[in-house]
Amino acid sequence: MHDERATTRIRLDLAYDGTAFAGWARQPGQRTVQGVLEDALATIFRRHAPAPQLTVAGRTDAGVHALGQVAHLDLDDEQLASLDLPHRPEAKRGPGGAEALRRRINGILGSDADARITAATVAPEGFDARFSAVWRRYEYRVADGATLLNPLLRGHTLAVADALDAAVMDQAARALPGLHDWAGFCKPRDGATTIRTLLDFSWCRGDDGVLRAEVLADAFCHSMVRALVGASLAVGRGRLGPADLVRIRDAAARGNEFPVAAAKGLTLLEVGYPEDGALALRAAQTRGVRQLP
Amino acid sequence: MHDERATTRIRLDLAYDGTAFAGWARQPGQRTVQGVLEDALATIFRRHAPAPQLTVAGRTDAGVHALGQVAHLDLDDEQLASLDLPHRPEAKRGPGGAEALRRRINGILGSDADARITAATVAPEGFDARFSAVWRRYEYRVADGATLLNPLLRGHTLAVADALDAAVMDQAARALPGLHDWAGFCKPRDGATTIRTLLDFSWCRGDDGVLRAEVLADAFCHSMVRALVGASLAVGRGRLGPADLVRIRDAAARGNEFPVAAAKGLTLLEVGYPEDGALALRAAQTRGVRQLP
Numbered sequence: 334m335h336d337e338r339a340t341t342r343i344r345l346d347l348a349y350d351g352t353a354f355a356g357w358a359r360q361p362g363q364r365t366v367q368g369v370l371e372d373a374l375a376t377i378f379r380r381h382a383p384a385p386q387l388t389v390a391g392r393t394d395a396g397v398h399a400l401g402q403v404a405h406l407d408l409d410d411e412q413l414a415s416l417d418l419p420h421r422p423e424a425k426r427g428p429g430g431a432e433a434l435r436r437r438i439n440g441i442l443g444s445d446a447d448a449r450i451t452a453a454t455v456a457p458e459g460f461d462a463r464f465s466a467v468w469r470r471y472e473y474r475v476a477d478g479a480t481l482l483n484p485l486l487r488g489h490t491l492a493v494a495d496a497l498d499a500a501v502m503d504q505a506a507r508a509l510p511g512l513h514d515w516a517g518f519c520k521p522r523d524g525a526t527t528i529r530t531l532l533d534f535s536w537c538r539g540d541d542g543v544l545r546a547e548v549l550a551d552a553f554c555h556s557m558v559r560a561l562v563g564a565s566l567a568v569g570r571g572r573l574g575p576a577d578l579v580r581i582r583d584a585a586a587r588g589n590e591f592p593v594a595a596a597k598g599l600t601l602l603e604v605g606y607p608e609d610g611a612l613a614l615r616a617a618q619t620r621g622v623r624q625l626p
Numbered sequence: 627m628h629d630e631r632a633t634t635r636i637r638l639d640l641a642y643d644g645t646a647f648a649g650w651a652r653q654p655g656q657r658t659v660q661g662v663l664e665d666a667l668a669t670i671f672r673r674h675a676p677a678p679q680l681t682v683a684g685r686t687d688a689g690v691h692a693l694g695q696v697a698h699l700d701l702d703d704e705q706l707a708s709l710d711l712p713h714r715p716e717a718k719r720g721p722g723g724a725e726a727l728r729r730r731i732n733g734i735l736g737s738d739a740d741a742r743i744t745a746a747t748v749a750p751e752g753f754d755a756r757f758s759a760v761w762r763r764y765e766y767r768v769a770d771g772a773t774l775l776n777p778l779l780r781g782h783t784l785a786v787a788d789a790l791d792a793a794v795m796d797q798a799a800r801a802l803p804g805l806h807d808w809a810g811f812c813k814p815r816d817g818a819t820t821i822r823t824l825l826d827f828s829w830c831r832g833d834d835g836v837l838r839a840e841v842l843a844d845a846f847c848h849s850m851v852r853a854l855v856g857a858s859l860a861v862g863r864g865r866l867g868p869a870d871l872v873r874i875r876d877a878a879a880r881g882n883e884f885p886v887a888a889a890k891g892l893t894l895l896e897v898g899y900p901e902d903g904a905l906a907l908r909a910a911q912t913r914g915v916r917q918l919p
Contacts, residue, residue: 446777447777447780481641482742484641484740485779485893486778487738487740488778
């Protein structure tokens with residue numbers, strides 16, 4: 334546990350417009366959310382190396398947005414004490430230190446930045462942004478056919494020319510949740526399980542005509558939400574029937590019946606964590622590979 | 627009147643993200659909304675010159691957005707007949723022709739464009755997008771101080787570091803409406819009156835923390851909304867008192883007590899027109915220069 338290293342774990346809640354980022358994960362020569370934030374941390378703690386690194390709840394792909402992303406970092410006492418709180422020195426180790434960090438990071442990013450820290454707090458004992466999480470909730474937005482895409486919202490909404498059948502998409506989506514092997518909706522990655530519990534999947538059309546999918550799972554394998562949405566779009570266009578999605582799920586192997594949907598319509602809305610007392614237990618459970626019962 | 631030239635007037639309702647436009651009005655070497663739309667019209671009617679030109683309700687500045695902009699154009703019979711409606715030739719002169727024009731323009735702009743036609747209709751007798759309008763309604767959005775600007779909405783929201791006093795801004799704004807000479811809130815233009823009726827001006831803070839101004843007037847002189855907002859921001863920061871706005875208005879001369887607010891927070895929401903029977907009368911009235919009673 335991080336207490337052995339006499340560090341304080343800080344939870345960061347953050348939001349970003351994914352358009353100009355090559356995803357979350359740091360990559361050489363690419364502008365990524367992790368890269369931009371860790372560069373800001375390196376600047377803030379330049380006299381107190383090593384710079385803190387971030388662990389994130391959901392490693393979003395290039396172009397995917399987030400309003401409720403969660404990450405954590407560990408600060409040693411010297412780093413924590415270095416946070417500049419000239420008027421409230423007593424606050425450095427309490428919530429004030431985390432809030433000072435939030436302001437410093439946002440100050441470096443700029444008031445008009447495409448990423449910002451919405452909250453920073455001292456994490457409860459046992460908290461791990463990735464392994465303590467019990468669910469992730471995503472939204473996907475589609476303006477279809479005659480729906481008049483609001484140009485001010487087009488950065489996070491997919492526009493498709495066809496008119497989609499929202500009712501049949503919703504019917505097909507609601508048949509999918511449960512604990513399954515989602516290999517039919519994943520890009521395989523070595524050593525990563527494709528067994529996940531899809532908790533909720535639905536489609537509805539808003540008053541503005543925009544179709545919204547809500548997708549909730551304990552965790553997602555790679556490109557799973559965009560594959561679920563891509564399959565839904567094929568259903569909405571009548572190219573697949575609603576029962577095909579269950580068939581594809583149960584085949585548990587990725588075929589070529591539908592393409593994944595574009596990243597731009599996808600936003601990570603929220604990450605759920607258990608009560609403070611259950612954080613460490615949950616993290617220990619999650620570190621094991623999920624297996625079918 | 628346009629009937630003398632045997633033309634059909636089409637009303638276009640349109641929306642645009644102003645970020646990448648140098649405003650509405652066509653300018654050589656600049657990408658403008660009028661330029662992009664008139665270029666699309668020139669393409670659509672390339673075999674039926676001259677290309678139609680647009681008359682607009684509100685000539686927005688560079689960077690200003692619109693969700694409810696209105697424009698009109700006149701098509702001669704040959705142009706109207708040229709609209710490609712292979713399956714419904716009977717519709718060319720009815721509403722179908724205007725709808726076909728909407729689809730053609732949007733097809734040229736692209737489904738992901740920063741401007742699009744939300745509706746196209748055959749205009750009622752006497753309609754003039756500019757001169758028949760009885761009011762224009764704008765919104766201005768500001769994320770201040772600790773308000774957490776949603777990065778997905780930052781393209782049409784101004785971010786300011788100061789915490790603003792929304793109550794005093796609202797109080798100051800509500801004292802301003804009426805028929806006045808607004809030279810204190812305008813950039814003077816040769817031959818253009820600065821006498822306008824401000825119908826409504828208010829500020830409120832939404833559930834998301836974002837401050838929104840609503841500004842309604844029969845018409846606006848140049849940069850008037852941005853000046854009213856700029857003066858409001860000075861009030862919200864305590865640099866001007868609420869009574870100063872009435873004093874500046876009544877001085878009827880532009881001073882340097884506040885800067886105009888940035889274009890990016892401003893969106894034209896709606897243009898109001900009278901009942902069909904009053905359109906021509908209203909247009910005739912408006913063509914005369916407004917005078918104080």
